[in-house]
Amino acid sequence: MSPASYPAPGQMEAFFIGPADSQLFACYHPAQGRARSLGFVLCPPLGQEAIQFHRSLRLLARLLSEVGFPVLRFDFRGCGDSAGDHEDWSLENWRQDVERALVALKEKSGVENLGLVGIRMGASVALAAAADRGGVQALVSWDALLDGSVFLEEARAQHQDMLSHAHVRVDMDPAGAGRSELLGFPLPESLVDELESLRLSGLVACPARQALVVESFPRFPQDGLHERLGELGAEASLQHHETDQLWAWTEDFAKVHIPRKILEAIRGWAQELPS
């Protein structure tokens, strides 16, 4: 733990996890009132989605901590305030980051039982990490990338749409065309390779005893994941919360869409978990 960790007002502590060259930025929200024995680590989406969703993740952490769950949210390696850059982007690195975040949550809170909430890329990583390590009691997967190649196809289409609508000139790049980029972020070829082989239908171990699958946009159907989790022995439920496209790129950073109903639904599901 970095020696420079400070308690922040509002019952939140911002700090770094791990050694400086690979440190992960994290915020810990201690449980308010009577603490439960289950705590959650929140796994954010990637790239522009993470930036647009930051405020919602903070609110989700607050909602969960207010009803007794200690919560830790963090930035993946090469993302947000964490060390590194896009060259560190890999599903394997991020699986390790989830593990480090879970350890940090245990250290901070002393909880016995661990839960994960993952959004988009964060959900895919959380599912894989939980299946690998075992011992995760509860998991929320929100619009996970079930098939990495479908995600890439969708994201590239959004990038092309941005190129045609935004005031940008890709042809004025002095280095010439051909950069691999996606909506403001580099897209390393190594990550493309990993994503092209990502299939959550191939999960072979049950990631968590209790699972909530959230689908908020019909173009990212989550039924397959729900079914697979059931086949693997999880007590899984699927909730549809159709909302405006949360994951669409926008140039307007004066607007933030907070899907409060979904955040509250996740809190409600967590409150119903067996203690």
Place this chain on the structure above:
Amino acid sequence: MIERAVQIDSGGGLVGITTQPADGVEQSLPTFVFLNAGLTHRVGPSRLHVRMARALAELGFSSLRLDWSGLGDSGARQDNVPVGESIIAETRAAMDFLTRTTGAREFILIGICSGATVSFLTAQQDERAVGVALINAQSHLHGASAELGEALRVRTMTRHSYRIALRSSFRRKNWRKALGGRISIGGVLQSMFLAPIRAVLGGGKGAALPAFDPVAEARTLTERGVRVLHLYSEGDEGWDYFQEVLGSKGAERLAEIGAETEVILGANHVFTLLWTQDRLATAVCDWARSFAKPPAA
């Protein structure tokens, strides 16, 4: 490079990240303070603040990426201070904090969009600011008049629509979109013609502007020795505001009082394309280098 999470107790519980060069703080160099762009948290659009803070650390500069109260990870204020005042007070509190904890006495305020405007306004009130890097700034060169601000907003939007359609490097792309039915001709006509006509007919807001002196506003900083850099994306409305208040020779007018201006052609408001991010980071780092004092003879 060493990064730390810090908490600044200024009534709102501000959270930030400090970045220091790996080989220690060079006390003769000012410290950069990155301010929020819109509602984006302290990492900035496309993580640009992180990238620039780390690049500046390579040059020996320390920095703080700050979240104002209610943004990012900072707590919300519990008092009733208007946001226009609180964000300046909090920026100054961040400088106090850095002075207390690192000994920093001189600062460069840097921000994109609203962060740029607040950088300028804070520097007007705080003599510890020795530089401001204003990226896509607007609404900062006409004083505090709301009426003037509204009139300038209409004029800026009209100028923006004309420039993008007729004089920008995006014009061919946009006309192709218009002819292909992919943008609303009605929307374009609205901002180019109808909005300014309505403004004139509806109370004269778009007609005559009260007298103001944008160069004098900038001079409040330069005459104190504050280095001022305006950086604009070609696609940004801020560039139209700049030309609206200063005229087409605005960059030259500001150069006469020592302020620098640069426009990054082909870039949008948030520097989405990687090559435009490279250009922005290079421009900021090149400008920062000029703060290094030459070694004593």
